[in-house]
Each structure stands twice: as structure tokens, then as C-alpha cells.
Amino acid sequence: MIMLAGMSLKEIESLMVKLKATQFRAKQIHNWIYAKSVSSIDDMTNLSKDFREELKQIAVVTDTKIKCKQISCDGTIKYLVEFPDGNCVETVLMRFDNRANLTACVSSQVGCAVNCSFCATGKGGFVRNLTSSEIIEQVLAIQRDTQLKVTNIVFMGQGEPLLNLDNVLKALEIFNTDFQIGARRITISTSGIIPGINKLADMDLQSTLAISLHAPNHELRSELMPIENKYSITELKKALKEYVEKTGRRITVEYILIHGFNDTPAVAKELAYLIKDIKCNINLIPYNSVIENDYKKPSNNDVMKFKYLLEHSGKKVTVRLERGADIDAACGQLRGRIAQ
Numbered sequence: 001m002i003m004l005a006g007m008s009l010k011e012i013e014s015l016m017v018k019l020k021a022t023q024f025r026a027k028q029i030h031n032w033i034y035a036k037s038v039s040s041i042d043d044m045t046n047l048s049k050d051f052r053e054e055l056k057q058i059a060v061v062t063d064t065k066i067k068c069k070q071i072s073c074d075g076t077i078k079y080l081v082e083f084p085d086g087n088c089v090e091t092v093l094m095r096f097d098n099r100a101n102l103t104a105c106v107s108s109q110v111g112c113a114v115n116c117s118f119c120a121t122g123k124g125g126f127v128r129n130l131t132s133s134e135i136i137e138q139v140l141a142i143q144r145d146t147q148l149k150v151t152n153i154v155f156m157g158q159g160e161p162l163l164n165l166d167n168v169l170k171a172l173e174i175f176n177t178d179f180q181i182g183a184r185r186i187t188i189s190t191s192g193i194i195p196g197i198n199k200l201a202d203m204d205l206q207s208t209l210a211i212s213l214h215a216p217n218h219e220l221r222s223e224l225m226p227i228e229n230k231y232s233i234t235e236l237k238k239a240l241k242e243y244v245e246k247t248g249r250r251i252t253v254e255y256i257l258i259h260g261f262n263d264t265p266a267v268a269k270e271l272a273y274l275i276k277d278i279k280c281n282i283n284l285i286p287y288n289s290v291i292e293n294d295y296k297k298p299s300n301n302d303v304m305k306f307k308y309l310l311e312h313s314g315k316k317v318t319v320r321l322e323r324g325a326d327i328d329a330a331c332g333q334l335r336g337r338i339a340q
């Protein structure tokens with residue numbers, strides 16, 4: 001069976017040639033999939049009944065299912081999306097009260113090989129890369145379910161997008177042209193895969209690059225992120241400076257605050273010094289306890305102190321709001337629970 005979701009207008013046009021249908025049909029189908037987010041060919045009501053029957057013999061709109069859905073009282077919706085091979089990933093829809101934005105947080109892999117010590121996804125190990133269709137299916141699943149249009153995308157779900165870069169870039173292209181979501185409204189978050197960062201630096205991509213830094217030196221960072229032993233913070237800083245030089249774009253530094261570990265004033269000062277000469281904004285993420293370990297959430301007071309010390313360096317610092325605290329909305333939590 002051909003899957004229509006994920007096909008570009010050009011691909012649908014060549015399918016129409018094979019079916020000896022007009023090119024106008026291709027535009028209609030494309031519109032039903034991406035603008036109206038239908039889930040079946042029968043919903044494409046401006047196609048004749050005969051043509052719909054013919055199309056149904058060879059194609060479906062989607063083969064992806066929503067296995068589980070949780071709605072938080074803050075409006076966050078978390079989906080567990082299931083693919084035909086039985087693998088599932090998490091996709092989260094976040095709404096922000098004061099803006100019309102609807103942000104989808106998408107996964108790029110089933111599981112993750114990077115194995116950061118604080119992350120539920122990493123604990124489950126790596127299963128496989130997602131295809132570009134499986135990445136965009138997550139956004140379509142949200143749109144079909146809510147009948148709303150997603151306006152922003154962040155690659156901050158499960159998996160390491162720069163270890164599945166070809167498929168992520170293919171999906172980005174479709175988000176751009178078929179969903180009409182501008183590249184500036186898309187953020188790719190990485191644990192610091194240097195070859196991927198270099199590749200992005202050479203492309204003229206308008207998207208934002210976010211770096212999960214989480215610590216300002218080798219000792220602390222390697223305790224949290226084994227990837228530090230492969231791509232060290234010194235090399236990473238060099239790559240980030242080159243990225244900024246080549247693209248002119250400001251990056252986002254993500255920093256998880258863990259009580260007593262990397263949230264002290266001394267560490268804040270060290271971080272401020274490290275990033276002083278990098279064009280960046282900083283996003284502080286209070287640690288979310290999702291798995292059994294010794295890490296603790298920071299106190300509000302310590303978060304504000306840390307923020308203040310960083311702001312001293314002249315950078316813009318934001319604190320990520322905890323979304324969906326009453327559901328399993330932290331990275332890897334829902335999939336982990338269902339899999340048990």
C-alpha cells in the first residue's frame with residue numbers, strides 16, 4: 001500500500017499520472033493531507049466516489065496510530081505514536097497561553113544511544129532511526145487529533161537528531177514546503193554531535209540549533225553525558241564558534257539544573273565564562289525526576305540565583321516552564337511506562 005502522508009506534491013502528481021488522473025487531483029489530495037489533516041481517503045469529499053474507491057485500492061492516508069494520549073491541565077498533550085512495526089515514540093503538543101503558537105516536540109529515533117544519565121530515553125537504549133515520514137507523521141497525528149495546525153517544531157523528543165541527520169533534514173524540507181512551517185520556527189536540539197554540527201554549519205539552514213550543554217567542564221559533563229568522552233567540551237566549543245561564524249546565527253544553550261550538582265554559584269560563574277564569547281541565548285531546564293537516580297530538582301531560589309549570575313554575562317536567560325507536570329510529559333517517561 002502507498003502511504004499518502006509524507007508524500008510531496010511532486011510525488012502525488014506522479015502518482016496521479018500513473019492513475020491517469022488530472023494534476024488538479026494531486027493539489028486536492030495534498031491539501032486534504034497537510035492543510036485539512038484528514039485520516040482517510042473517504043474524508044476527501046471533493047474527490048468523486050469512484051476515484052476515491054480507485055485510490056483506496058492502492059493507497060492509505062496513514063498507517064500510524066495514536067496508542068495513548070494524556071492531556072495535562074496546562075493544555076499540554078502527550079501522545080504515544082505507534083508505527084506498523086509496533087515501535088512507539090513520544091510526541092508532545094505544547095500551547096503557550098499568551099501566544100497563538102502550537103509547538104510540537106517530535107522524536108527523531110526510537111530510543112537513543114547517547115545514554116545521558118538523567119534521561120529516561122537513554123536508559124532504554126537505542127532501537128532504530130525514524131524515517132522522514134515517521135518524523136512528519138508525528139505532526140500529522142497531532143493535527144488530525146486536534147484539527148489544529150502546528151506552527152512550531154522542536155526536535156526535543158526522543159533520540160539524537162544529529163545521529164539521524166539525513167532523515168531529519170528530509171523531514172525539515174517537508175515541514176517547510178508542504179506544511180508551510182518556516183525553518184525559523186524549527187529548532188534542532190543535540191547533545192553535541194560535532195560532525196553533525198559541522199554539517200549544519202555548511203548548510204544555509206534558517207533553523208535554530210540548540211545544544212544540550214548541561215555542565216561547563218569536562219569532569220562534570222562526562223558524569224552526565226558519556227558523549228563528552230567522544231566529543232569533548234573543548235572541541236564542542238570550537239565547533240559552536242565555527243557554526244556561529246559561518247551562519248551568523250545565535251544558538252541556544254540548554255542547561256539542566258540538578259540540585260547540588262551543577263546549580264551552584266561557582267558553576268554558574270564557570271558557565272558564564274565558558275560561553276562569554278559564543279553568540280547564544282541560554283535556556284535553563286530544572287531537572288525533572290523521571291527515573292530512579294540520586295538527582296534532585298533545584299530549589300526555585302537556586303534557579304533564580306543561577307539565572308541572575310548568568311545574566312551578568314550579558315546573555316538572555318530563560319527558564320523552561322515545566323510542561324505537563326501532572327502527566328508523564330518528561331522525556332521518555334510515557335514510552336517507558338507503557339513498555340513495562
Ligand code: SAH
Nearest residue numbers: 119156159160189190191212254287288331
Ligand atoms: N537528544 C537531543 C534532543 C532530545 S532530548 C538532546 O539531548 O539535546 C531534549 C531535551 O530534554 C534535552 O535538552 C535533554 O537534556 C532534556 N531532558 C532529558 N531528560 C530530562 C530530564 N529528566 N529533566 C529535564 N530535561 C531532560
Ligand code: SF4
Nearest residue numbers: 112114115116119122
Ligand atoms: Fe539521548 Fe538527548 Fe536523552 Fe541524551 S538527553 S539520552 S542525547 S535523548
